Amino acid sequence: xxxxxxxxxxxxxxxxxxxxxxxxxxxxxxxxxxxxxxxxxxxxxxxxxxxxxxxxxxxxxxxxxxxxxxxxxxxxxxxxxxxxxxxxxxxxxxxxxxxxxxxxxxxxxxxxxxxxxxxxxxxxxxxxxxxxxxxxxxxxxxxxxxxxxxxxxxxxxxxxxxxxxxxxxxxxxxxxxxxxxxxxxxxxxxxxxxxxxxxxxxxxxxxxxxxxxxxxxxxxxxxxxxxxxxxxxxxxxxxxxxxxxxxxxxxxxxxxxxxxxxxxxxxxxxxxxxxxxxxxxxxxxxxxxxxxxxxxxxxxxxxxxxxxxxxxxxxxxxxxxxxxxxxxxxxxxxxxxxxxxxxxxxxxxxxxxxxxxxxxxxxxxxxxxxxxxxxxxxxxxxxxxxxxxxxxxxxxxxxxxxxxxxxxxxxxxxxxxxxxxxxxxxxxxxxxxxxxxxxxxxxxxxxxxxxxxxxxxxxxxxxxxxxxxxx
Amino acid sequence: xxxxxxxxxxxxxxxxxxxxxxxxxxxxxxxxxxxxxxxxxxxxxxxxxxxxxxxxxxxxxxxxxxxxxxxxxxxxxxxxxxxxxxxxxxxxxxxxxxxxxxxxxxxxxxxxxxxxxxxxxxxxxxxxxxxxxxxxxxxxxxxxxxxxxxxxxxxxxxxxxxxxxxxxxxxxxxxxxxxxxxxxxxxxxxxx
Numbered sequence: 007x008x009x010x011x012x013x014x015x016x017x018x019x020x021x022x023x024x025x026x027x028x029x030x031x032x033x034x035x036x037x038x039x040x041x042x043x044x045x046x047x048x049x050x051x052x053x054x055x056x057x058x059x060x061x062x063x064x065x066x067x068x069x070x071x072x073x074x075x076x077x078x079x080x081x082x083x084x085x086x087x088x089x090x091x092x093x094x095x096x097x098x099x100x101x102x103x104x105x106x107x108x109x110x111x112x113x114x115x116x117x118x119x120x121x122x123x124x125x126x127x128x129x130x131x132x133x134x135x136x137x138x139x140x141x142x143x144x145x146x147x148x149x150x151x152x153x154x155x156x157x158x159x160x161x162x163x164x165x166x167x168x169x170x171x172x173x174x175x176x177x178x179x180x181x182x183x184x185x186x187x188x189x190x191x192x193x194x195x196x197x198x199x200x201x202x203x204x205x206x207x208x209x210x211x212x213x214x215x216x217x218x219x220x221x222x223x224x225x226x227x228x229x230x231x232x233x234x235x236x237x238x239x240x241x242x243x244x245x246x247x248x249x250x251x252x253x254x255x256x257x258x259x260x261x262x263x264x265x266x267x268x269x270x271x272x273x274x275x276x277x278x279x280x281x282x283x284x285x286x287x288x289x290x291x292x293x294x295x296x297x298x299x300x301x302x303x304x305x306x307x308x309x310x311x312x313x314x315x316x317x318x319x320x321x322x323x324x325x326x327x328x329x330x331x332x333x334x335x336x337x338x339x340x341x342x343x344x345x346x347x348x349x350x351x352x353x354x355x356x357x358x359x360x361x362x363x364x365x366x367x368x369x370x371x372x373x374x375x376x377x378x379x380x381x382x383x384x385x386x387x388x389x390x391x392x393x394x395x396x397x398x399x400x401x402x403x404x405x406x407x408x409x410x411x412x413x414x415x416x417x418x419x420x421x422x423x424x425x426x427x428x429x430x431x432x433x434x435x436x437x438x439x440x441x442x443x444x445x446x447x448x449x450x451x452x453x454x455x456x457x458x459x460x461x462x463x464x465x466x467x468x469x470x471x472x473x474x475x476x477x
Numbered sequence: 478x479x480x481x482x483x484x485x486x487x488x489x490x491x492x493x494x495x496x497x498x499x500x501x502x503x504x505x506x507x508x509x510x511x512x513x514x515x516x517x518x519x520x521x522x523x524x525x526x527x528x529x530x531x532x533x534x535x536x537x538x539x540x541x542x543x544x545x546x547x548x549x550x551x552x553x554x555x556x557x558x559x560x561x562x563x564x565x566x567x568x569x570x571x572x573x574x575x576x577x578x579x580x581x582x583x584x585x586x587x588x589x590x591x592x593x594x595x596x597x598x599x600x601x602x603x604x605x606x607x608x609x610x611x612x613x614x615x616x617x618x619x620x621x622x623x624x625x626x627x628x629x630x631x632x633x634x635x636x637x638x639x640x641x642x643x644x645x646x647x648x649x650x651x652x653x654x655x656x657x658x659x660x661x662x663x664x665x666x667x668x669x
Contacts, residue, residue, distance in 0.1 A: 477658055
């Protein structure tokens, strides 16, 4: 008897613990009472109806995941707000899903139907009220919150809402190089799939008492607002920063120009860590613009040793500075040489490359569709271009072999070029005119807010808003 | 023998109490929320992630702060606990905020598991960054140094934008600017 008691005492807590993560039967019943469930059979190449969950304690099972997510969404039906712009808030998350989805198909095999390229769930335009769940991928997804988010996102697609190409950020870069439909929505206000997802997160954020869930919803909102909508929050716009020959540094978002600050006209505008930075060689200062007219001193390794390392004559002959994100080196351009150093190591010796051209300044073609993208070139006075190697190791090899810099065989007549968003190009010609390129007519046209101004350099992409200055 | 009998009866009573309390069967709907996924207006006790988390707070990588092997809910809980400890965990928070994002496949497919996992990773770093931003209200000089270090190391564009907003707040003697910006973003959409 006493051994039995011992055994019970040892085993029972484990049994209790394992069962507490089981799906309650009433949640399974809710699933089958409200949705028609089918499962794909590779053996018969057909969908077979499913009426029960074999193991309610199998937390990896797709129907357990779906049932939990549905239950989670149902719990939000009580916080409806008919006046909200969010469709999910108007209807309640559970109601939103039930209104749009009646059939759930469990896809068991990846690579068939729509379960390609890692897809978790999808809907087909040929079907009505039907959602497919790619079970092997859903099983890698372990949060009720995020599973619910996926279901709500997909449910909105049944109403014809599709995505558009992202015009900014990391997804903008993916969309530029892949043929897919896009990874963004135009705006939250459109209430497309990302819009309803963000509305769902906003509901949770405003109503939950669970601090962890609140934290998760808050960060999800930020991610959606900045990464998944082309219309950014707080009136933030993507644009370029332009440095004029009078020293004005301004922001241009494609329609409006805003003066950011004034710099020494002889200083160099640099793009470092996604923000405009001004290197003033005469004053030996490096100042960064962080959404405030009060610029911050941010000297890098070059600036800190500039006056010691280079003679007054050399310093006077400085033509430009490169410190962009695209290469793992940074360079100073003098009238007869380029001096570069590794961005990753302070101990590696600098490299010096003599020039046979008369340099004007650096030209970076990051994301350009007009010129080969991702090149760092030196513009010469005659308009010709010399290309620097793409990496520090190639640069070292080039110096070792005493190679001349590769000459580019086209002359674009530009001394500065940037690409914003989905391929919108702005260039500065040798007269300092800022123009935009029309890919349809393949012609340049002057940017009106800058007419009459001579521009030295443009850098981009840069995100700016007056709201950010004032917060 | 008498002692064993008393012990046995006591054990059985405990078991009965546990069974009556419903722990040994599928929980009722209301309890199930509190157990694994609370819904709005339910008070929740945040579980401790225990010694594994403490052991993990050593190496400068997010996997060690909030291990990727754990599910997302556990990672969020672990991060929440770190944020609640405030200034004493500034180093851990900065390591999370500056850590590079893992590489996921199929990021060009917005409906892919890779895309959703990528999002989770960014979310964790946003939370860490906002916690650092709030700490700057009380400790501007120290947090300036730490957030500048994060700025120099974090390459992800969204995170960099948020870092710049935070730094601007510190530079202009208005720390906590990132947190205010996030509040404003949410309020803007709620009022739109």
